[in-house]
Amino acid sequence: MTASAQSHWRYLCLFVLCLFSLHVYAAVDDDEADDEMDEVTAEELQMQDIPVDQRIFQEKWNDVPYKKSYFTYTDAQIRQKWDYLMRGLKVPYPSASYLKKEMEKYPFMKEGIENFHGDYNELEQRYLDVWRLFFAGDFQKARVEGLKLGTIGKIPALFSQLMNAIYLTERQSTKYMLLQDVANTAEEYFDDMDEARGDPEVAPIIAVVELGYAYAIARIAEESPVPIIVARRYIGKIKNSADDIVKIMPTQPLAYAFRAGVDAGIMRRVGKFTGRMTYGARTTTVEDSFAKALELAPDIPIINYEYANALIYMNRKRDLNKAISYLEKAMKIRPEYSMDALDVMYSYKRLQEVRLYALNFRSFRKFEKLRRKFSKITDRNLTSVLSDPITMDMLNHPEKYKLPEKK
Known part of the structure; x- marks a missing residue:
């Protein structure tokens, strides 16, 4: 064999080995992913x-x-606490002067x-009355009253519904x-809000409405079958919205946490490689x-527990202790209003799930598969703080926990 032929053969072998290595890497990653149809x-x-x-x-x-009553505040208390209560969403205080200025500038806000x-x-x-209901946790009434108050009123209404x-x-x-x-409700305002996207005084309103939209879609997608995620183009919708929110509102901590959660959620369902x-x-x-979100607001429970989730979705058990430490940190934050209180409660429930996974499963994929199967068979909402944390008996015998059919 000539030197030229030997060289060609070595390159061909190297190319085949590289392809084989890539295939093996993809297979290992896909084994971790939810590739089951x-x-x-x-x-x-x-x-x-x-x-x-x-x-x-x-x-x-x-x-x-x-x-x-723990979080039912007077008008004066709401004004005093506003910046802290809105440290995550960054919604402007709805003062009469702010409302007049922006609604005269953008008539769609009066509609x-x-x-x-x-x-x-x-x-x-x-x-103020609607936000008081939201802060306290009177969500159904906050939704009803908020929907009567146009675009700005829909923010407490939609987040109450969330x-x-x-x-x-x-x-x-x-x-x-x-x-x-x-x-659906948030999407109705996208065309109207386009004209105000470059206005820094209205940017927080636009960002929060879009966050509500994207967060709702993301929460549907995270438990949906992969074929539905693909068919409904959930990933593209969520990623585009997440990028847009960060661009519109670069000082909003929840925007960064959501953006991070999007990529972590993708890895959760399809693996790192795919x-x-x-x-x-x-x-x-x-x-x-997440580093940016925690820098802007380290004491928001949902940012801490979502970072814990992200560590597990990306690295499985490798960063489990670190993930648990962030769940424990979220649990120790003293809530000042309804959203933080519920996030703290869910952090405790999620910690029990993570410990169940750590003690009983070698495969994260299998744990996730059983968890989704349980929810599908029983129709139970696993993020509800009103129900007990999931157990091995629930995962192994979901038929025992099935909710009765709705009439």
């Missing part, structure tokens, strides 16, 4: 949105598991406000409908974005 119907794949049964708004929502006749002092009081869906709803199916309705190659999900994005 979950059973879905053709009808489910054709639906871009979850149908919303309006009866979910006529039923009485579950109460928060604490006394609402949908019931019984408004130009008295901005009265309007400020109405907004909190109820995620933490207080018993059924997974009801949770999904509530989340889909949040996304997540990076197909969706551009990167561990550096997760770490850098």
Whole structure:
């Protein structure tokens, strides 16, 4: 064999070995991923949105598991505490002067406000009343009253609905409908808000509405079968919104935490390799974005527990102790209003799940698969703080815990 032929043969062998190594790496990563084609119907794949049964708004929502009086504030207390209560969302205080200035500049912000006749002092009081309900945890009433107050009123209304869906709803199916309705309602304002995107005084409003939309879609996607995630283009919608929110509001801690959570969630479902190659999900994005969020607001429970989740989604058991430390940190934060209180409660429940995984499973994929199977069979919402943490008996015998069919 000539020197030229030998050289060619060596390069060919090297090329084949590289391909083989890449295949093995992908296979190992895919073994960690949720590559199983979950059973879905053709009808489910054709639906871009979850149908919303309006009866979910006529039923009485579950109460928060604490006394609402703990976080029921006077007008003066709300003004005094506003910056702290809004350290995550960065919503401007709805003073009469702010409302007048922005609503005269952007008439769409007045649309949908019931019984408004130009008295901005009265309007400020109405907004305060709705936020008071949200801070206390009176979510159903906050939603009803907030929807009467146009774009700005929809912020406490939609976040009340998010909190109820995620933490207080018993059924997974009801949770999904509530989340889909949040996304639908927020989406109605996107075209109107385009004209105000470059205005720094209105940017927080735009960012929070878009965050509500993206957060609702993300919470649906995180437990949905992979074929549905792909068919409904959830990942593209969520990633685009996450990037947009950070761009619009670079001082909003929850924007960075959400952006980080998006990439971590992708790795959770499809693994690191597929997540990076197909969706551009990167561990550096997760770490850098959470670092920024924690720098801006280290004492927000949801940022700490979502960082814990992200560490597990990216690295499985390798960073388990670190993840547990962030869940414990979230549990120790003293809440000042409903959202933080529920986040703290869920941190405790999530910690029990993580310990169950650590003690009983070698495979994260298997744990996740059993967890989703349990929720699918029982229709139970696993993020509800009103139900007990999941156990091995629940995972092994989900049929024993199935909720009765709704009439």
